[in-house]
Amino acid sequence: MGTPIKDVVIPSNAPKTLFLQKHADYIAAYGEKKDDYEYVMTEFLRMNGMYWGLTGMALAGQLDRMDRSEVICFVQSCQHECGGFSCSVGHDPHLLSTLSAVQILTLYNALDAVNTEAVVKWVKSLQQADGSFYGDKWGEVDTRFSFCAVACLTLLHRLEELDIDKAVEFVVSCMNFDGAFGCRPGSESHSGQVYCCVGMLSVTGHLHHINADQLGWWLCERQLASGGLNGRPEKLPDVCYSWWVLASLKIIDRLHWVDKDKLVQFILACQDEETGGFADRPGDMVDPFHTLFGLAALSLLGDRAVKPVNPVLCMPEEDIRRAGVNLQFL
Amino acid sequence: MHGRLKVKSTAEQQEAKRKEREKKLQIYNAATSKIFSKKKDGELDEELLHLCGEVLAANPDFYTLWNYRKEVFLELRKSKSPTELQNLFLAELFFLESCLRMNPKSYGTWHHRCFVMDTMPDPDWLRELELCNQFLKYDERNFHCWDYRRFIVKRANVSPEAELDFSMSKISNNFSNYSSWHYRSKLLPLIHPDSGQPMGVSEDALLKEYELVQNGFFTDPDDQSNWFYHRWLMGRGELKQAVNSVSVFQPEGRISVSFLRHVQVGKSASISLECDGSPLKNIKWLNHENKEGHSTLWITFFLFIPFRLIGVILPIAESWTLDVQLVINNLSVCSAQIQVLAEEKNSRKRWVPSGLSSRFSQEMSSVKAETLQQELEAITQLMEVETDNKWAVLTAVLLMKALDPQKHEAEIMVNLDKLQALDFKRVEYYKDLRSRFIVEAAIDAMDRESSSLATTLSLPHRGLTKLYHSELLTLLTSLNLSDNQLRDVRQFGFLQSLRELDLSNNCLTTCHGLQNLPCLEKVVLSNNQLSSPESLATLQTCPYLKQLHLVGNPVVEQEAGLEGIKEILPGVEIITQSSS
Numbered sequence: 006m007g008t009p010i011k012d013v014v015i016p017s018n019a020p021k022t023l024f025l026q027k028h029a030d031y032i033a034a035y036g037e038k039k040d041d042y043e044y045v046m047t048e049f050l051r052m053n054g055m056y057w058g059l060t061g062m063a064l065a066g067q068l069d070r071m072d073r074s075e076v077i078c079f080v081q082s083c084q085h086e087c088g089g090f091s092c093s094v095g096h097d098p099h100l101l102s103t104l105s106a107v108q109i110l111t112l113y114n115a116l117d118a119v120n121t122e123a124v125v126k127w128v129k130s131l132q133q134a135d136g137s138f139y140g141d142k143w144g145e146v147d148t149r150f151s152f153c154a155v156a157c158l159t160l161l162h163r164l165e166e167l168d169i170d171k172a173v174e175f176v177v178s179c180m181n182f183d184g185a186f187g188c189r190p191g192s193e194s195h196s197g198q199v200y201c202c203v204g205m206l207s208v209t210g211h212l213h214h215i216n217a218d219q220l221g222w223w224l225c226e227r228q229l230a231s232g233g234l235n236g237r238p239e240k241l242p243d244v245c246y247s248w249w250v251l252a253s254l255k256i257i258d259r260l261h262w263v264d265k266d267k268l269v270q271f272i273l274a275c276q277d278e279e280t281g282g283f284a285d286r287p288g289d290m291v292d293p294f295h296t297l298f299g300l301a302a303l304s305l306l307g308d309r310a311v312k313p314v315n316p317v318l319c320m321p322e323e324d325i326r327r328a329g330v331n332l333q334f335l
Numbered sequence: 336m337h338g339r340l341k342v343k344s345t346a347e348q349q350e351a352k353r354k355e356r357e358k359k360l361q362i363y364n365a366a367t368s369k370i371f372s373k374k375k376d377g378e379l380d381e382e383l384l385h386l387c388g389e390v391l392a393a394n395p396d397f398y399t400l401w402n403y404r405k406e407v408f409l410e411l412r413k414s415k416s417p418t419e420l421q422n423l424f425l426a427e428l429f430f431l432e433s434c435l436r437m438n439p440k441s442y443g444t445w446h447h448r449c450f451v452m453d454t455m456p457d458p459d460w461l462r463e464l465e466l467c468n469q470f471l472k473y474d475e476r477n478f479h480c481w482d483y484r485r486f487i488v489k490r491a492n493v494s495p496e497a498e499l500d501f502s503m504s505k506i507s508n509n510f511s512n513y514s515s516w517h518y519r520s521k522l523l524p525l526i527h528p529d530s531g532q533p534m535g536v537s538e539d540a541l542l543k544e545y546e547l548v549q550n551g552f553f554t555d556p557d558d559q560s561n562w563f564y565h566r567w568l569m570g571r572g573e574l575k576q577a578v579n580s581v582s583v584f585q586p587e588g589r590i591s592v593s594f595l596r597h598v599q600v601g602k603s604a605s606i607s608l609e610c611d612g613s614p615l616k617n618i619k620w621l622n623h624e625n626k627e628g629h630s631t632l633w634i635t636f637f638l639f640i641p642f643r644l645i646g647v648i649l650p651i652a653e654s655w656t657l658d659v660q661l662v663i664n665n666l667s668v669c670s671a672q673i674q675v676l677a678e679e680k681n682s683r684k685r686w687v688p689s690g691l692s693s694r695f696s697q698e699m700s701s702v703k704a705e706t707l708q709q710e711l712e713a714i715t716q717l718m719e720v721e722t723d724n725k726w727a728v729l730t731a732v733l734l735m736k737a738l739d740p741q742k743h744e745a746e747i748m749v750n751l752d753k754l755q756a757l758d759f760k761r762v763e764y765y766k767d768l769r770s771r772f773i774v775e776a777a778i779d780a781m782d783r784e785s786s787s788l789a790t791t792l793s794l795p796h797r798g799l800t801k802l803y804h805s806e807l808l809t810l811l812t813s814l815n816l817s818d819n820q821l822r823d824v825r826q827f828g829f830l831q832s833l834r835e836l837d838l839s840n841n842c843l844t845t846c847h848g849l850q851n852l853p854c855l856e857k858v859v860l861s862n863n864q865l866s867s868p869e870s871l872a873t874l875q876t877c878p879y880l881k882q883l884h885l886v887g888n889p890v891v892e893q894e895a896g897l898e899g900i901k902e903i904l905p906g907v908e909i910i911t912q913s914s915s
Contacts, residue, residue: 097402191482226559286338
């Protein structure tokens, strides 16, 4: 018996044009409802959430609507003595929130507002003998953290502090039979991890480890009949994979291997015309995470209404240029 | 917010929801503020455990609270008896199980379970394996659970054979199970190791896998899992490091060495040069982009005269021998030798890997021809039934390419055209694949004419969308790629000997990639889409450029554009009208 292919059908009345202003309004309003249930319940990912929202605003060209000093003050208050940042005040420091903090400060050109020396020291301390990185002192290992570590340090221009050869060796050891990457050696390939590993190899200038045609084929096969991209074979499409898959394809110079028009249609269909924002799939609830990745994907697909986005660091290209960061592309 | 459907609700429902949320919020706020204050006061006790549990049950991604629980356990370990501890940990496993049932995809929950198993006095690993079985029955693709399973397998020393049986049982249940196929690719090299095989798996074991996966794609020909696994089985040999070419340009004192694989000269790797047996010292290498990063092509300059002064006598009007050696961690990896004639401006040589019918066949497959032939027959059978199955057509193409690209050339091209029609979304993938095969056939042809230096390549009107393998074309002096569909020339930096380049009638919008080509004299870019002088700025880095053909590009349609080009490329003859 054949397994039915998982996909969605785009409703005929789904949005077909970009509601950029509505998305900017949605993000701006999101940060203001600080007593709102959704807002409070997501405090454990506040720093990531702020990065999503602020980058979305920056890509929409409306970062100036956000309160710069309030944001910087929040980021400062999340730095711990060890150097790492937590997601909210009083929570524990973690690499995921630390990268978001460094990205936010880069967006605002305000890295001098925090103790960057301590960040470098802390990130460095998380690298293990096999080259991998812990996410925090509790020892979870994941290629996401390898990306976070090198991305942080390259934004701080201190990449040389890490053992890059070992870090690369670990990431390459997570490459699978399909040319794609998983969380740890032995883990199944997943587009999100592919983005992290390809991005990590781009930051460190080791993209030659990738078999671009093999990986590119696996990535372009993520596109389903609806035009949307899934994260693994036999899974449903989701707007966030538009970003993970597309950015990876862009870095390895294979972006043209997907049907851009069909993908744009899918992404636009995931907008909520009423509230602004993007959902994972047409008709679902919107959130800042999918809103950023929807906008960023449209930027990679050539939508001129959105600012050009950097495929490795998911920030406006102009900010990465200003920061003087070197990245490799095939 | 994954997979949460937006539903329209009445004002009444909304009000009820608001009230419910307000209540939840109060409870949440009270619990978290108590948690934080207890933590601040160092009260790492069972009450803290309880409070964290209340929040985590609804909010398992609140990672800080999992950390607090770990701290409490580490504290309790100091005071509790082993039995008390064991019971506490058992309760924790029970709690975790209920959290996982509600949210089986929370990173923090799974990681905490690893912590508990590693910290409790008497862990029951086999019970955990059973738990994985249950969770994978419920969702056979949950990668968190698969990863947890691998953690358990390692700790409990479960044999790879037992795990292979488990993957088999999942596949028998449902062929469409990518996670299981993936697992097999990891287990087979452990169970049937064969270091002689590129995938590290013995031939016999691979044959059995072929049989299994054939069952899969005959059962469900549209399922990706089977096909990706099949492609892995077809294998991919590792290319051995070797010198591809050496080129010595005497007037400039430039030596370029190209390798089959990437290397980073400078850290642990070095390229040593010997001239008639005397080592050249203090050589600085840069890659084809004038940088220090990984590359297959490395270039150095040296002056012949000071070079003589340091004691190496170059016999004028005679030949000398240049020995090149790649050394990594003090071990010689590969070497090559070339005769340099004193009167020769450019002495060069390229090497063809021996023992292969095509230098690309190893990259396509490392499996025996006999096996590939059998596979091709099976796929052909399938194609007769499933005429529109793109997976079968693509697999047939790859098999033919691996078997005998020359013999099957026409059929491969027909099938690649068919694929473009069958799978429109990925039409550009098939076009690039086709372009790759065309260039590979051309390089194979050059390899066969081993007597010739093969310095010209002409591939006009071939529908090329990309120039593959430019890193192998370092000795070309003339390249004709006119009337193709090239969109960019990003990979052209390897063409270090190129004097003439014809790119007329393509789709180029920029010359980015044509930088630092030290021999380039003539470039034909007629009928492309170059629209500004800036799109040609890269050519400033080619010191010997004499002639540039720009007929039929938007940039020369306006006087200002032409003036701009003359300004950035002074001394270059710009041709803007066709000669006929």
